[in-house]
Amino acid sequence: MLEVKGLTGGYDNKSVLDSVSFEVQKGELFGILGPNGSGKTTLLSMLSGVLDYKQGSIRIKGKDLQDYSAKRLARVIAVLPQHSSLAFSYTVKETVSLGRYAHQTGWFHSWSAEDEEIVQRVMKQTGVAEFQDLHFERLSGGERQRVLLAQALAQEPEVLFLDEPTNHLDLSYQKELLDLMSKMAKEQELTVISIFHDLNLAGLYCDRLMLLAKGKIKALAAPNEVLQQDRIREVYRTTIEKHPHPALPKPQMFIVPQKHGSDFAPLEINESHLTVNREMIRLNAPSPLRTMSSGVTGSGMGWHRYFVNRHVHHDYDCDDHLAEMADYLKANNIDPQETVGMMTAVYLDTAAFKLVKAEGFSVFIIVTAGVGNAIDASLADRHSWSTAPGTINTWVFVNGHLAEEAFIHSIVTATEAKVKALHDLQVLDKVTNTYATGTSTDSISIAATQRGMKLQYAGTITPLGKLISRGVYDCTAEAIRNSRKRNEAL
Numbered sequence: 001m002l003e004v005k006g007l008t009g010g011y012d013n014k015s016v017l018d019s020v021s022f023e024v025q026k027g028e029l030f031g032i033l034g035p036n037g038s039g040k041t042t043l044l045s046m047l048s049g050v051l052d053y054k055q056g057s058i059r060i061k062g063k064d065l066q067d068y069s070a071k072r073l074a075r076v077i078a079v080l081p082q083h084s085s086l087a088f089s090y091t092v093k094e095t096v097s098l099g100r101y102a103h104q105t106g107w108f109h110s111w112s113a114e115d116e117e118i119v120q121r122v123m124k125q126t127g128v129a130e131f132q133d134l135h136f137e138r139l140s141g142g143e144r145q146r147v148l149l150a151q152a153l154a155q156e157p158e159v160l161f162l163d164e165p166t167n168h169l170d171l172s173y174q175k176e177l178l179d180l181m182s183k184m185a186k187e188q189e190l191t192v193i194s195i196f197h198d199l200n201l202a203g204l205y206c207d208r209l210m211l212l213a214k215g216k217i218k219a220l221a222a223p224n225e226v227l228q229q230d231r232i233r234e235v236y237r238t239t240i241e242k243h244p245h246p247a248l249p250k251p252q253m254f255i256v257p258q259k260h261g262s263d264f265a266p267l268e269i270n271e272s273h274l275t276v277n278r279e280m281i282r283l284n285a286p287s288p289l290r291t292m293s294s295g296v297t298g299s300g301m302g303w304h305r306y307f308v309n310r311h312v313h314h315d316y317d318c319d320d321h322l323a324e325m326a327d328y329l330k331a332n333n334i335d336p337q338e339t340v341g342m343m344t345a346v347y348l349d350t351a352a353f354k355l356v357k358a359e360g361f362s363v364f365i366i367v368t369a370g371v372g373n374a375i376d377a378s379l380a381d382r383h384s385w386s387t388a389p390g391t392i393n394t395w396v397f398v399n400g401h402l403a404e405e406a407f408i409h410s411i412v413t414a415t416e417a418k419v420k421a422l423h424d425l426q427v428l429d430k431v432t433n434t435y436a437t438g439t440s441t442d443s444i445s446i447a448a449t450q451r452g453m454k455l456q457y458a459g460t461i462t463p464l465g466k467l468i469s470r471g472v473y474d475c476t477a478e479a480i481r482n483s484r485k486r487n488e489a490l
């Protein structure tokens with residue numbers, strides 16, 4: 001649809017673009033990225049025929065851009081510029097109707113039913129139909145942006161150029177605009193070429209991205225390829241981190257703000273942050289910790305300040321235990337959004353905790369262990385599904401900076417240590433009469449201060465793994481002994 005070869009040029013004596021070559025296919029959603037001043041708008045101005053270029057060629061639908069008449073070009077391309085103002089005072093509908101100009105042989109007298117139908121349709125698509133009789137200047141920045149998009153769509157172009165289209169739009173209209181562009185690209189084969197400052201939106205919606213730096217193409221490929229952490233850091237000269245989108249196989253880039261004094265202050269999570277009473281074990285961290293957990297609340301990866309292990313009756317049964325737990329936390333003035341929350345039927349005074357230290361970092365561990373529902377994982381298929389009480393809840397607080405993989409290693413290492421403790425205490429699966437490896441409802445939380453020493457790995461014989469192994473083994477064994485004693489005393 002569009003072929004650009006060796007495009008070079010700029011303004012007067014200032015050269016901006018240097019030998020830019022690329023092609024865009026029909027129906028493609030193509031994103032142009034680059035830092036301020038990298039030449040994105042200059043490129044778009046050349047592609048849309050507004051700005052002359054020194055060298056190279058631009059072909060649209062196989063024909064050189066310079067061979068198009070202005071009116072003919074307006075039937076093929078439409079532009080949604082970054083900043084727009086209108087010279088005259090028009091209503092919204094009149095403004096949108098201007099988009100039909102390229103298709104008319106005369107002016108208003110040739111207004112056809114088809115023109116009217118198209119204008120009404122694009123106003124609906126962009127959500128501006130309801131204020132079609134208002135004057136354009138009376139609209140907000142976002143509303144104006146949508147009216148101008150409607151105007152561009154009214155042109156019924158084959159190629160749509162957008163310069164930061166989401167600039168003035170609120171979250172829902174950003175999504176609506178890009179969903180609409182994506183739909184029109186897929187269903188009507190509209191070719192969309194758009195400048196983006198928001199790398200994440202570009203990564204989510206575009207088929208391919210072109211990254212410009214100082215007027216040259218730095219990268220041109222699928223979003224995941226272009227949005228490499230190191231490349232973006234270098235081109236934008238800033239600290240960002242790349243993570244996968246939680247719901248889609250798309251990259252997301254996160255700005256990492258500069259840290260200040262208190263962010264570096266050493267932090268040790270230990271017994272002083274812990275309170276234990278009959279109802280709950282609660283740990284209040286002075287600042288949010290990076291967590292990976294299987295808690296009822298705060299599950300998965302996140303940042304949490306409060307950790308609650310709540311005692312429930314052994315026949316606790318609830319259709320929606322997540323909502324019930326959230327209500328419980330709220331009733332106790334604890335924000336569920338900031339809390340890793342677990343439940344257990346064991347008496348909380350049987351909990352075991354311990355701070356284990358190594359050179360430069362430490363680990364605080366807390367375990368509650370009820371083993372009435374102990375299971376041998378290798379023979380789990382002999383059990384029928386039930387949520388009988390008897391749970392081992394393991395909390396591991398790492399006073400150090402964990403890499404992502406170290407969270408996973410920590411879970412593996414803690415689980416291995418737990419299994420060994422169960423074995424040494426001869427905890428049996430009552431159904432199979434073999435050694436149990438855990439209970440059917442065990443939960444775990446790994447939380448790290450993300451300050452101090454960087455800890456890349458936590459396998460059993462790494463420095464961190466050794467602390468977790470020792471601490472979890474000792475605490476699990478002690479908690480089982482405590483809970484056995486408690487049951488015998490009853």
Ligand SMILES: Nc1ncnc2c1ncn2[C@@H]1O[C@H](COP(=O)(O)OP(=O)(O)OP(=O)(O)O)[C@@H](O)[C@H]1O
Nearest residue numbers: 010011014016034035036037038039040041042043
């Ligand atoms: N009309 C102009 N006359 C002279 N120089 C210009 C003109 N417009 C832009 N430039 C210069 O050309 C260079 C590229 O500008 P351009 O607007 O294409 O960058 P951009 O990548 O779109 O930047 P931004 O992200 O800030 O919108 C800049 O150094 C800019 O100062």
